[in-house]
Amino acid sequence: xxGVKDVARLAGVSVATVSRxxxxxxxxxxxxxxxVLAAVDELGYRPNAVARxxxxxxxxxxxxxxxxxxxxxxxxxxxAIEDEARASGYSVVIGNADERPERxxxxxxxxxxxxxxxxxxxxxxxxxxxxxxxxSGGAPLVFLDRTLPxxxxxxxxxxxxAAIGALVSxxxxxxxxxxxxxxxxxxxxxxxxxxxxxxxxxxxxxxPVRPEYLEAGDFQAASGRAAAARLLDLPEPPEVxxxxxxxxxLGALDEIRARGLAVPGDVGIASYDxxxxxxxxxxxxxxxxxxxxxxxRRAVRALLERIGGRPVEPVVLxxxxxxxxxxxxxxxxxxxxxxxxxx
Amino acid sequence: xxGVKDVARLAGVSVATVSRxxxxxxxxxxxxxxxVLAAVDELGYRPNAVARxxxxxxxxxxxxxxxxxxxxxxxxxxxAIEDEARASGYSVVIGNADERPERxxxxxxxxxxxxxxxxxxxxxxxxxxxxxxxxSGGAPLVFLDRTLPxxxxxxxxxxxxAAIGALVSxxxxxxxxxxxxxxxxxxxxxxxxxxxxxxxxxxxxxxPVRPEYLEAGDFQAASGRAAAARLLDLPEPPEVxxxxxxxxxLGALDEIRARGLAVPGDVGIASYDxxxxxxxxxxxxxxxxxxxxxxxRRAVRALLERIGGRPVEPVVLxxxxxxxxxxxxxxxxxxxxxxxxxx
DNA sequence: TTGTACGCGTTATCAG
DNA sequence: CTGATAACGCGTACAA
Numbered sequence: 001x002x003g004v005k006d007v008a009r010l011a012g013v014s015v016a017t018v019s020r021x022x023x024x025x026x027x028x029x030x031x032x033x034x035x036v037l038a039a040v041d042e043l044g045y046r047p048n049a050v051a052r053x054x055x056x057x058x059x060x061x062x063x064x065x066x067x068x069x070x071x072x073x074x075x076x077x078x079x080a081i082e083d084e085a086r087a088s089g090y091s092v093v094i095g096n097a098d099e100r101p102e103r104x105x106x107x108x109x110x111x112x113x114x115x116x117x118x119x120x121x122x123x124x125x126x127x128x129x130x131x132x133x134x135x136s137g138g139a140p141l142v143f144l145d146r147t148l149p150x151x152x153x154x155x156x157x158x159x160x161x162a163a164i165g166a167l168v169s170x171x172x173x174x175x176x177x178x179x180x181x182x183x184x185x186x187x188x189x190x191x192x193x194x195x196x197x198x199x200x201x202x203x204x205x206x207x208p209v210r211p212e213y214l215e216a217g218d219f220q221a222a223s224g225r226a227a228a229a230r231l232l233d234l235p236e237p238p239e240v241x242x243x244x245x246x247x248x249x250l251g252a253l254d255e256i257r258a259r260g261l262a263v264p265g266d267v268g269i270a271s272y273d274x275x276x277x278x279x280x281x282x283x284x285x286x287x288x289x290x291x292x293x294x295x296x297r298r299a300v301r302a303l304l305e306r307i308g309g310r311p312v313e314p315v316v317l318x319x320x321x322x323x324x325x326x327x328x329x330x331x332x333x334x335x336x337x338x339x340x341x342x343x
Numbered sequence: 344x345x346g347v348k349d350v351a352r353l354a355g356v357s358v359a360t361v362s363r364x365x366x367x368x369x370x371x372x373x374x375x376x377x378x379v380l381a382a383v384d385e386l387g388y389r390p391n392a393v394a395r396x397x398x399x400x401x402x403x404x405x406x407x408x409x410x411x412x413x414x415x416x417x418x419x420x421x422x423a424i425e426d427e428a429r430a431s432g433y434s435v436v437i438g439n440a441d442e443r444p445e446r447x448x449x450x451x452x453x454x455x456x457x458x459x460x461x462x463x464x465x466x467x468x469x470x471x472x473x474x475x476x477x478x479s480g481g482a483p484l485v486f487l488d489r490t491l492p493x494x495x496x497x498x499x500x501x502x503x504x505a506a507i508g509a510l511v512s513x514x515x516x517x518x519x520x521x522x523x524x525x526x527x528x529x530x531x532x533x534x535x536x537x538x539x540x541x542x543x544x545x546x547x548x549x550x551p552v553r554p555e556y557l558e559a560g561d562f563q564a565a566s567g568r569a570a571a572a573r574l575l576d577l578p579e580p581p582e583v584x585x586x587x588x589x590x591x592x593l594g595a596l597d598e599i600r601a602r603g604l605a606v607p608g609d610v611g612i613a614s615y616d617x618x619x620x621x622x623x624x625x626x627x628x629x630x631x632x633x634x635x636x637x638x639x640r641r642a643v644r645a646l647l648e649r650i651g652g653r654p655v656e657p658v659v660l661x662x663x664x665x666x667x668x669x670x671x672x673x674x675x676x677x678x679x680x681x682x683x684x685x686x
Numbered sequence: 687t688t689g690t691a692c693g694c695g696t697t698a699t700c701a702g
Numbered sequence: 703c704t705g706a707t708a709a710c711g712c713g714t715a716c717a718a
Contacts, residue, residue, distance in 0.1 A: 003710095003711055003712080004711070004712065004713095005711080005712095013688075013689085014688065014689045014690075015689090015690095015711090015712080015713090016688070016689060016690080016713080016714075017687090017688060017689080019712070019713055019714080020687095020688090020713095023713080025713080025714085026687085026688095026714095027687065028687075028688085029687065029688090032687085032688085044476060044480070046452075046455055046456055047456055047711090047712085048397075048456070048458060048710090048711055048712070049453075049456040049457045049458065050393055050396045050397050050402070050457070050458050050710090050711080050712095051397050051694090051710070051711035051712040051713090052711080052712055052713075053393045053694095053712095054391075054393045054394050054397050054693095054694050054695070054696090054710090054711080054712075055693080055694055055711080055712050055713050055714085056694090056712085056713070057694075059393070061457075069418060069421060069422050069425075070418060070419065070422055072415075075412060075413060075418055076413065078412060079412050079413055079439065082412075082439055086449075091436075091453055091457075093434075093436050093437075094436075094437050096422065096425055106429075109389075110392075110434055112389055113389055113390055113391070113392040114392045114393070114404075114434075115391060115392065115393050133387065137387070221619075250619065250620065250623070253623050254622075254623075257622075257623070276564075276593065277593065277620040277623070277624070279597070279600075280593070280596050280597075280600070280620075280623075280624045280625075281620070281623045281624060281625070282623075282624070282625025346694095346695055346696085347695065347696065347697095348695080356704080356705085357704065357705045357706070358695090358696080358697090358705090358706090359697085359698085359704070359705060359706075359707090360703090360704060360705075362696070362697060362698085363697095363703095363704085366697080368697080368698085369703080369704090370703065371703070371704085372703065372704090375703085375704085390695090390696085391694090391695055391696070393694090393695080393696090394694070394695035394696040394697090394710090395695080395696055395697075396696090396710095397694090397695080397696070397697095397710050397711065397712090398695080398696045398697045398698080398709080398710055399696080399697065399698095399710085400710075
């Protein structure tokens, strides 16, 4: 493959000049400029980013390690992050941790070796030694969606406390008293926080906190299904199940349907996370939506600040309740007409 | 950051020896070996992949350019590809073309500059000059999901001809005669092929081919919705709408629901592409599923072959019909109990 | 405005 | 088995 040297020879200039016109890092005569560009074109020259990075010690690349690429929440997040990064001239390398610490570590290690300029990490439940190293090593790092206890890293996330409060009071207003919650891993901030908000909201609404209604899953569909099974097997099953993320909601729905139960007649369901297809489920699922686009944007901006060596404040946005009809809400039989089509 | 040189000094050996133990590219005394490893550990040395790549002219990285990261089909595909690649010691860098040729080109260019060892490309509708260059440039390249006319590139894809035939005959068996099809872009092989298979199937089933029932979308939800609107506005609207991918199905469902129509009573729907949530729609959506996992695996293997300089045969797998209840199929009221939870 | 020459961190070659 | 050293392709002082 052609290199600067070839271009230089063909254009009859030195490699330095070629480099200068390619990066316009110094004034160059218009005449030589066009000669160089012509040579570039003729040879189909493609700058070698590897060599450039070695020299400049910067890759214009950020790493993104997400929890689960099959989870639409992360997918939307990745999309937003990509868009924002591209606008700033950065590429994004995505690693899918699949919620497994060892796989997260694999990608963190790989990305670090590839010398990404910074790292956006949705940390898995356990703090691995590697992550601890990276934190203390001072590489530009921003946590996304989740915090880890005891680690001093700027985090960009949504807070669902208010929305969960609104949900519980919505449910109480509907006359429900037996409300169950399927949380994420207790080690995850998103797991703990949502559970805490839920029990607090229960108390505020004057409802009892029944331990048997507090289930824990791992943010995967299978665990949501298992948790729903345990809840429905209870002597006094809940009237409504609130699942801690969209995948566990999917799993819970599976279990409910497999038992031939009606929603919301036999049991209601609500979800933390909102996804496009919730509108099409029968009945449409009441959910708590996060400002995903904004989350992605802010995360990239925060990371770029860190890369620039500037300090960064944590970012906390609010989630919001989207009432539909899966919890026994009164309302028209027909679907509301939220469009899923992007313009 | 520490380099081989630092490690060498600390271990009291030469850089060459350090390199040798790190890559075990040559026999090394056990004693020096442990000394080097100790030094690596002590310094928290992380090999610089950039420098390594510059020297070895290989990045152990493949590029993947997908059509749309918000489309679950591509998401699953990406997941499968990643798994297979990782198993072979490769990283995957994903670029999201968002079905836009210029964005596809952006990523192709970027990935090429980053010197990925090979490229997996789901080409957008138009053949761009860049893609043509790459093809003739001889970089290891495999098309995925879609072919482009007139380009000699190995392709890994699923063929839906048989499945579409099965779907149409299934619909005809149900007594439907007015069946509409919303295809993808005619420029895309997946668009053309599915349309051709559909009309052929119509003929085989002895049904008339009515041009007003042949709509074209762009594989995005909005276009599915618009197409459905046009079809439902027809003086004699179709009994069943078959959408060419899962996003257009989503859009069509939006339109149907917005009009307060019942599925399948007023109009039936079927989808090319199967996604987990189809099970939860009311009624569950009859669909054509592609062997996504296998597609991903085969694509990676094919690309690795090409990277190894070996020739590759095109791979064509079969899609299959999954009958559910959105087209007026008789059957139990309750849902079938397909689980969405992965084990 | 342009050219020469060095070095980025590795691996590979060639002597020892 | 080990060490010294030349590349890899590029950016950038420094000199002209």
